[in-house]
Amino acid sequence: MLKRTPLYNEHKKLDARLIDFGGFEMPVQYKGIKQEHTAVREHAGLFDVSHMGEFFVSGPAALDIIQKVTINDVSKLVPGKAQYTAMCYEDGGIVDDLLVYKLDENEYMLVVNASNIEKDFEWISSHNSMGATIENRSDDFALIALQGPKSVEILQKLTGVNVSEIPFYSFTTGTVAGEKEVIISATGYTGEKGFELYINTKKADAVKIWADILKAGEQFGLEPAGLGARDTLRLEMGYALYGNDINKDTNPLEARMGWLTKLEKGDFIGKEALIKQKEAGLTRKLMGFVVTEPRSVPRSGYEITDEVGKLIGFVTSGTQSITLDKGIGMGYIETERAGENEKITINIRKKRVEAIVTRPPFINK
Amino acid sequence: MKFPDDLKYTKEHEWIRDNGDGTVTVGITDFAQGELGDIVFVELEPEGSEFDQDEVFGTVEAVKTVSELFSPVTGEITEINEKLEDDPELVNSDPYGDGWMVKIKLADTSELDSLLSVDEYQNLVG
Numbered sequence: 001m002l003k004r005t006p007l008y009n010e011h012k013k014l015d016a017r018l019i020d021f022g023g024f025e026m027p028v029q030y031k032g033i034k035q036e037h038t039a040v041r042e043h044a045g046l047f048d049v050s051h052m053g054e055f056f057v058s059g060p061a062a063l064d065i066i067q068k069v070t071i072n073d074v075s076k077l078v079p080g081k082a083q084y085t086a087m088c089y090e091d092g093g094i095v096d097d098l099l100v101y102k103l104d105e106n107e108y109m110l111v112v113n114a115s116n117i118e119k120d121f122e123w124i125s126s127h128n129s130m131g132a133t134i135e136n137r138s139d140d141f142a143l144i145a146l147q148g149p150k151s152v153e154i155l156q157k158l159t160g161v162n163v164s165e166i167p168f169y170s171f172t173t174g175t176v177a178g179e180k181e182v183i184i185s186a187t188g189y190t191g192e193k194g195f196e197l198y199i200n201t202k203k204a205d206a207v208k209i210w211a212d213i214l215k216a217g218e219q220f221g222l223e224p225a226g227l228g229a230r231d232t233l234r235l236e237m238g239y240a241l242y243g244n245d246i247n248k249d250t251n252p253l254e255a256r257m258g259w260l261t262k263l264e265k266g267d268f269i270g271k272e273a274l275i276k277q278k279e280a281g282l283t284r285k286l287m288g289f290v291v292t293e294p295r296s297v298p299r300s301g302y303e304i305t306d307e308v309g310k311l312i313g314f315v316t317s318g319t320q321s322i323t324l325d326k327g328i329g330m331g332y333i334e335t336e337r338a339g340e341n342e343k344i345t346i347n348i349r350k351k352r353v354e355a356i357v358t359r360p361p362f363i364n365k
Numbered sequence: 366m367k368f369p370d371d372l373k374y375t376k377e378h379e380w381i382r383d384n385g386d387g388t389v390t391v392g393i394t395d396f397a398q399g400e401l402g403d404i405v406f407v408e409l410e411p412e413g414s415e416f417d418q419d420e421v422f423g424t425v426e427a428v429k430t431v432s433e434l435f436s437p438v439t440g441e442i443t444e445i446n447e448k449l450e451d452d453p454e455l456v457n458s459d460p461y462g463d464g465w466m467v468k469i470k471l472a473d474t475s476e477l478d479s480l481l482s483v484d485e486y487q488n489l490v491g
Contacts, residue, residue, distance in 0.1 A: 017399070032457075033428045034403045228402060228429050295406045297426045320405040320428055349424070 005050035006142045006206045014224055021227055022114030024051040029226040036229035037322045040190055043221030044148030046213055047230055050206070053117035053138040054198065055110040061130035062106050069124050070100065071252055071274075073265040077102040082169045082187055085260055087123065088270030092251035092277055096120050097242055099187065101171060109183075109198070111143075113242045127269065142206035146213060147194030147233075150220040155195055157216040158209075159184070163195065177212035179204035189230060191237035191365040232319050238288050238330060238360020244300055245286060245316040245330055253277055254332065255286045284313060285338040288360040291327030291346060296353040298329035303347040312337050315346065321362060328362050329355075366395045366490075369461055373477060374486035377435045380461060381480055384468070389477070391437060392465040393425065393456060396490045401427035404456045407449045409434075409467060415441045418476060422467065425456070434466065438476045444468040 002025040011018060016027035027048065029036060039045050057066060066074045072085035079102050087095035096116040101109040112120045121136045128134060146155055155163045161174035161184060171185035176197060183198035199206045214224065231241070240246045240255060252261045253274060263275055291298060298318030306312050318329030329346070337344060342357040368374070373381040378397035382390040398404065409423040416422050416436035423434040445467050448455060456464035471477070481489070 017402075028429075029402055032403050232428060295408065295426075297405065297431065299431060320426065322428065 003051075005048055006201050007048045007050060007144075007210050010207060010210055011048065016224070016226060019227070022051055024114055026051055027224070027226040029228045030224045033226070033228040033232060034322050036223055036225035037232050039221060039223040040148045040192055040225055040229060040233055041323060042149070043223075044146060044150040044154055044194075044217055045190075045223055045225030045229065046210070046217065047145040047147065047225050047227075048142075048210070049145050049196070049230075050142040051114035052143050053112040053114060053120065053136065054141045054143075055112065055121060055124065056135045056137055057108045057110060057124075057132055058106055059131070059133045060106060061128075061132040062108055064130045065124065065128050065132040065134070066100060066108055066110070067266065068268055069127055070098070071257075071262065071268060071270065072100075072260045073262040074100055074102075074108075075265070079104050080170055080172065082171060082185060084169075086246075086252050086257060087120065088252065088268075088274070089248060090270060090273060092253075092270045092273035093248040094242070094246045094250055094252060094255070095123055095248070097240065097246060097257075101183070101185070115243060140200055140202055142199040142201050144197045144199065144206065144210055144213070145188055145190075145194065146197070146217075147188045147190040147192045147225075148222070149193055150217070150222065151192070151194040154213060154217040154220050154222055155184075158212055166195075177209045179209050182209070189239060190233040191239075191361060191363070192233075232322055235317055235319050235328065235330070236321055236323055236361065236363050237365065238362065240286070240330075241317060250286070250332070251277060254282050254284055282335050284332045284334055286316070286330055287333050287338045288328065288330050288358045288362060289344060289346070289355040290324075290358055290362065291329070291353055291355045293353045294326075296346075296348055296351065297327045298331075298346050298348065298355070304331055304333055305345045305347060305352070306337060307343070307345065309345075309352075312344065323363050327353075327355075330360065333357065366399065367461070368394065368396075368483050368487055370483040372461070372483065373437075373480035374483065375435070375437045375480060376489060377437075378490075379434070379437050381437050381477070383477060387474065388443060388468050388470050389438060389440075390465050391467050391469060392460055393434070394486070394490075395460050397432075398457050398460045398464070401425060401430060401432060403428045404453045406453045407456060407466065409445045409449075410442060412442050412445055416469075436469065437480060438469060439472040440469040441472075442467050443470050
């Protein structure tokens with residue numbers, strides 16, 4: 001039985017196409033991916049991402065357990081700030097990528113991928129010898145993402161919080177659409193200005209917030225947007241998607257997450273393996289590429305070869321970029337061929353098409 | 366979703382119109398275009414190509430996925446819909462009309478009997 005978010009009936013009313021995503025019945029599109037993608041880039045889009053998981057970690061050992069299981073340095077966070085990070089296995093493979101919110105001293109919220117909720121909760125709990133309190137409150141929380149250049153104006157109509165003053169990767173708690181204690185986070189997965197609203201459904205009505213935002217956004221060209229557009233938007237920015245671009249068989253260094261891997265922060269799970277990997281050098285790198293031939297769309301799993309047909313990698317994500325109208329993708333490529341502007345070949349079924357290696361984002365934001 | 370009752374269908378979600386002159390017109394169903402979502406291009410084998418029943422005669426690339434087109438009958442492509450080159454979204458907006466894909470000259474008209482009726486197809490897609 002698939003799980004449903006508190007906004008399920010709203011999606012039905014909007015005639016959304018629903019699919020199974022991470023065990024949830026989620027809207028993949030309403031009117032069409034292209035239209036929704038363009039709305040987010042030019043105006044704004046509203047996403048239900050309530051399938052994401054929320055864990056609350058608290059108590060005197062909260063910092064210690066999060067430092068132990070994540071690769072970024074949580075000690076640098078102050079209340080009101082969020083951090084992008086990842087969890088690794090001992091061998092450096094990635095358990096999940098996640099956001100850590102510092103709610104207060106000794107109180108954190110971890111936001112994880114829907115398909116990894118149980119795995120992550122067990123993983124963190126199994127390393128909690130220091131005795132922090134860890135609660136999986138995923139079912140209590142709805143998560144609505146308002147993304148796009150008009151998102152500030154739209155959200156401002158519904159709250160007394162001055163949302164234009166929330167810095168990127170910061171958050172505050174306030175009333176939205178008359179509903180209290182909403183976490184207003186200036187984060188997102190689209191490359192646009194925007195907000196993610198964490199709604200405790202035991203205290204606030206997510207349906208009211210969703211409906212009021214849609215109404216407030218009408219005059220600004222806001223559209224409900226599904227997971228299909230979320231995927232094309234994140235791919236244009238080169239953001240990794242767990243299960244596609246990163247998984248247990250890839251590590252953060254080769255996945256271009258070195259900037260958030262703080263090897264000097266003290267002990268954490270995977271540190272030794274990552275230090276060894278760094279010393280030995282990377283054999284492959286997750287890079288972006290743009291297909292030069294028209295009418296050629298790379299897809300996950302396609303082979304990447306060199307000019308004589310030797311296998312040098314594989315595609316992990318690909319699509320027709322709606323902004324660029326070109327085939328774009330990401331994939332792991334042997335390091336010596338992964339430099340920017342290298343020419344590579346993508347095997348698209350029977351066709352061999354040329355592509356140029358690039359460092360994402362694919363669009364200027 | 367629309368399923369015209371004067372057409373034949375396949376389990377691969379194609380529709381077939383018998384033109385009555387030994388040729389059929391082939392496209393994909395309303396259900397198929399909806400499942401694929403926004404179509405970005407349609408690649409078809411050229412006129413004159415010959416196919417066995419169930420052989421691949423083209424591909425449809427949508428934003429989120431790609432799908433192959435399987436020839437519903439044995440025969441030769443006599444015409445392809447050249448409008449799809451510039452306007453592939455016609456398949457989304459008018460799957461049974463301007464979004465048609467190919468015309469095929471039948472090698473064996475009896476193959477038409479092996480195709481699904483509208484009722485059989487509707488049962489298939491629920």
